[in-house]
Amino acid sequence: MTPELSQLxxxxxxxxxxxxxxxxxxxxxxxxxxxxxxxxMGLDAQLHETPGHPIVVAKNEHRDGVPTVxxxxxxxxxxxxxxxxxxxxxxxxxxxxxxxxxxxSTDNKGQMFAHVLGVEKAxxxxxxxxNLILLFEGExxxxxxxxPAFLEAHRDELKCDVIAVSDTxxxxxxxxxxxxxxxxxxxxxxxxxxxxxxxxxxxxxxxxMNPATAIGRVIASLHDADERVAIDGFYDDVRDLxxxxxxxxxTVPFGxxxxxxxxxxxxxxxxxxxxxKERLWARPTAEVNGVGAGYQGEGSKTVIASExxxxxxxxxxxxxxxxxxxxxxxxxxxxxxxxxxxxxFVPGHSGEPYLxxxxxxxxxxxxxxxxxxxxxxxxxxxxxxxxxIINTFKSILGADSLMLGLAxxxxxxxxxNENFHVANFEAGIELNQLLLKKLAACSAK
Numbered sequence: 406m407t408p409e410l411s412q413l414x415x416x417x418x419x420x421x422x423x424x425x426x427x428x429x430x431x432x433x434x435x436x437x438x439x440x441x442x443x444x445x446m447g448l449d450a451q452l453h454e455t456p457g458h459p460i461v462v463a464k465n466e467h468r469d470g471v472p473t474v475x476x477x478x479x480x481x482x483x484x485x486x487x488x489x490x491x492x493x494x495x496x497x498x499x500x501x502x503x504x505x506x507x508x509x510s511t512d513n514k515g516q517m518f519a520h521v522l523g524v525e526k527a528x529x530x531x532x533x534x535x536n537l538i539l540l541f542e543g544e545x546x547x548x549x550x551x552x553p554a555f556l557e558a559h560r561d562e563l564k565c566d567v568i569a570v571s572d573t574x575x576x577x578x579x580x581x582x583x584x585x586x587x588x589x590x591x592x593x594x595x596x597x598x599x600x601x602x603x604x605x606x607x608x609x610x611x612x613x614m615n616p617a618t619a620i621g622r623v624i625a626s627l628h629d630a631d632e633r634v635a636i637d638g639f640y641d642d643v644r645d646l647x648x649x650x651x652x653x654x655x656t657v658p659f660g661x662x663x664x665x666x667x668x669x670x671x672x673x674x675x676x677x678x679x680x681x682k683e684r685l686w687a688r689p690t691a692e693v694n695g696v697g698a699g700y701q702g703e704g705s706k707t708v709i710a711s712e713x714x715x716x717x718x719x720x721x722x723x724x725x726x727x728x729x730x731x732x733x734x735x736x737x738x739x740x741x742x743x744x745x746x747x748x749x750f751v752p753g754h755s756g757e758p759y760l761x762x763x764x765x766x767x768x769x770x771x772x773x774x775x776x777x778x779x780x781x782x783x784x785x786x787x788x789x790x791x792x793x794i795i796n797t798f799k800s801i802l803g804a805d806s807l808m809l810g811l812a813x814x815x816x817x818x819x820x821x822n823e824n825f826h827v828a829n830f831e832a833g834i835e836l837n838q839l840l841l842k843k844l845a846a847c848s849a850k
Contacts, residue, residue, distance in 0.1 A: 417498040417507045423481035455551035458543030472849040473536040475565040478517025479545030482509040490821035510825035512818040516571040523837025534845035549794040556801045567767040573810030576659040581775035584808030585763035586787030589721035592753030597713045606707040614745025616713035617698035626741040627691045631677040634691045636737040644723040657784045667814045686787040690720040727755035756793025761805040770843040771807040778836040
């Protein structure tokens with residue numbers, strides 16, 4: 406095993422699960438390990454306390470006349486449940502079949518640590534070509550709830566020209582991929598109540614509205630026959646795809662066949678008139694993330710449940726506003742819930758969509774670094790997922806983010822058997838060094 410992999414394995418052994426307070430000590434220990442690593446490289450590395458988990462910030466000595474580049478990542482990870490589905494212990498990383506297996510191997514320790522090692526190699530060769538800020542947080546998996554306030558409080562010292570983030574994916578092995586947009590998100594929960602308690606479905610059936618039926622009607626009302634979201638005004642502010650984007654995405658080596666292989670779904674279903682790529686990267690959605698009512702055990706229990714619920718999420722695109730969409734969703738739910746039940750809509754968390762110019766000066770430099778690293782021109786995509794902090798960086802620091810994903814389809818992030826290809830880990834180290842050199846040639850603010 407190489408020294409680089411040995412260090413990554415040490416990093417991966419910390420069970421830095423941010424959502425579970427039982428692991429708070431492990432999260433802190435991981436942050437302290439990271440601070441020590443960065444200090445040992447010769448950087449000024451500080452551990453900043455927050456009301457939650459620490460933020461680690463490291464810098465080189467800054468000088469005038471060169472761009473300031475921030476590299477962002479997160480050292481916290483998702484829970485490992487169900488642990489019985491892992492082929493090896495999630496916090497005892499293993500090397501098998503050219504992959505690193507373990508929680509956080511891709512999301513995000515492996516990707517961010519490739520940048521750390523790239524910086525270390527560059528430092529060993531002399532002075533860094535840019536002013537560098539490394540910012541690593543421990544709460545990304547729980548919504549980065551303390552990072553916006555930290556950015557506001559440290560706005561001047563975190564001022565930068567551009568931000569590099571490797572927390573996204575590649576469309577296919579060996580195909581360098583740069584993301585220039587993210588869908589936003591807003592969530593909510595529908596709570597429906599009927600009778601004061603569960604009722605016998607024979608004695609009372611047909612005389613009261615069944616909350617399970619009511620929630621089913623609400624869910625069914627979310628889409629029309631063409632799989633368009635049927636909420637009044639949902640598409641009012643949606644920015645249309647540019648012609649150059651549609652033409653460019655036609656050449657991206659990812660289509661319906663690969664999508665079905667990746668998902669295991671029997672067919673691709675979505676908004677009529679758009680390809681799988683366009684649906685994933687540039688169209689808004691309405692999804693049911695959870696639904697529940699009535700008896701869930703083995704066999705039959707003939708009851709009418711007193712309550713039902715559904716958890717909903719909506720992926721948004723420029724120029725949709727999360728608060729506006731939530732108001733429209735609530736109005737839709739109230740309109741389509743049948744009589745005989747009471748309905749409550751509970752708003753959840755939100756994040757705005759993000760879009761940048763991939764062909765800016767910094768964007769072109771990043772594309773050049775990707776091309777040199779992987780030996781072919783990169784593809785440019787918008788990401789289907791949401792990273793709300795990217796838009797926060799833009800609004801507070803005024804800097805765009807270069808999303809240079811190294812994750813491959815099948816990496817199992819947030820799931821058992823998370824993995825990261827060794828080849829991509831090594832490529833990430835090389836990418837960082839090339840990226841810093843090419844960004845150094847760009848104009849500083």
